[in-house]
Every structure is written in C-alpha cells, then in structure tokens.
Amino acid sequence: MSTEKQYPMTIDGKRKLEEELDFLKTVKRKEVVERIKVARSFGDLSENSEYDSAKEDQAFVEGRISTLESMIRNAVIIEDDEQNNGVVSLGKTVTFVEIPDGDKEEYTIVGSAEADPIEGKISNDSPIAKSLIGRGVGEKVKVLTPGGEMEIEILSIT
Numbered sequence: 831m832s833t834e835k836q837y838p839m840t841i842d843g844k845r846k847l848e849e850e851l852d853f854l855k856t857v858k859r860k861e862v863v864e865r866i867k868v869a870r871s872f873g874d875l876s877e878n879s880e881y882d883s884a885k886e887d888q889a890f891v892e893g894r895i896s897t898l899e900s901m902i903r904n905a906v907i908i909e910d911d912e913q914n915n916g917v918v919s920l921g922k923t924v925t926f927v928e929i930p931d932g933d934k935e936e937y938t939i940v941g942s943a944e945a946d947p948i949e950g951k952i953s954n955d956s957p958i959a960k961s962l963i964g965r966g967v968g969e970k971v972k973v974l975t976p977g978g979e980m981e982i983e984i985l986s987i988t
Contacts (some may be wrong), residue, residue, distance in 0.1 A: 837901045838920055838954065843944030844905050851898040854891055862888045901943050908941070918962040918987055920954055926962070926982040929970065934985070939963065958982075 839847075862884060869881035908921035918924050923938040937952045939962070945953035952959050961973040962984065970983045 834900065834904050836904050836906045837943040838906045838908055838941035839901075839944050840908050840921055840940060843940060844902065844907065847898055847902055847905075847943065851895065851902065854895050854898070858891050859895075862891055905943075906941075916966050916987060918965050918984065920963075923988045924962055924984060925986040926971075926984050929981040929983055 865884035866881065866888065869878055869884050872878055872880060875881050918939065920939055920941065923936060925934065925936045927934050937947075937950050937958070939954055939959045940951045942953040942955050945951055945956070954960070954963065957975045958973050961971050961982075965971055965984055967984050967987055970981060973980050973982060
C-alpha cells in the first residue's frame with residue numbers, strides 16, 4: 831500500500847490552492863479547449879504550431895489540476911499553537927538578524943505547497959527553516975545554505 835505525500839499548509843494556503851484549482855477547471859480548461867478547436871479548423875495538424883501549442887497548454891493545465899487535487903486531498907492543516915509561542919514551528923513567523931551583518935529578516939514557515947519567499951513564506955524543507963524549527967527567541971543558529979554557512983539570532987516568534 832503506497833502512502834501519498836502529505837502537504838502541511840495553513841488554512842489560507844489551502845484556500846488559495848482551492849481557488850487556483852477552481853480557476854483552472856472553470857476558466858482555463860475551457861479556454862484551452864477553445865484554442866484547440868480553433869487550431870483544428872486551420873487544417874493539417876502535422877504542421878499546425880497553434881494546435882501543438884494548445885495541446886501543450888492542455889497537458890500543463892491537466893497536470894496542474896491533478897497536482898492541486900492531490901495537494902488539497904492530502905493537506906494537513908497547520909494549527910496555530912498558542913501555547914508554544916516561544917518555539918519556532920510550522921505556521922510561525924520568525925524575525926531574525928544575520929550575524930555579524932545585522933540584516934534583519936522575517937519569514938513565516940509554511941509547508942512546501944504554499945512557500946513563496948517573495949511573500950515572506952519559506953518552506954519547512956528549506957535550510958533556514960530546518961535550522962530554526964524547535965529553536966527559541968535569543969538562540970543563535972548556524973544555517974548551512976547553498977551559498978555557504980551563516981549565523982542568525984532569533985529576535986521574535988509570533
């Protein structure tokens with residue numbers, strides 16, 4: 831019996847995936863089918879780049895729908911752990927400073943399904959998150975990143 835991968839995520843992250851899935855099923859899928867229909871009307875499919883492009887888009891959309899359905903079906907919602915505010919865990923926002931640079935950064939640790947570093951959300955599988963999970967305010971942590979080792983100090987956890 832194979833076990834499907836579980837996807838830890840926040841309620842908000844799951845909602846965003848559900849919205850994307852709904853858009854792909856109700857809007858994007860229909861657009862691609864229409865493009866295929868129009869491209870077929872151009873005749874010879876063996877030399878029809880519009881048809882090939884539309885079929886590639888269709889494969890991408892169907893693949894993404896399948897992925898999203900699996901992620902939503904196997905979502906494990908991260909509960910807000912009010913009692914454990916002093917420890918970094920999934921769903922927590924961590925503010926830290928790089929030593930000795932003094933660069934201050936803030937990230938929310940989320941599951942890989944909703945990671946978006948530009949939005950300040952890093953995956954629990956990332957080197958920084960792996961190093962921070964289970965740590966507390968005031969702790970200094972060494973983080974091994976692809977760019978080398980860095981040291982950070984945790985300033986706050988919310």
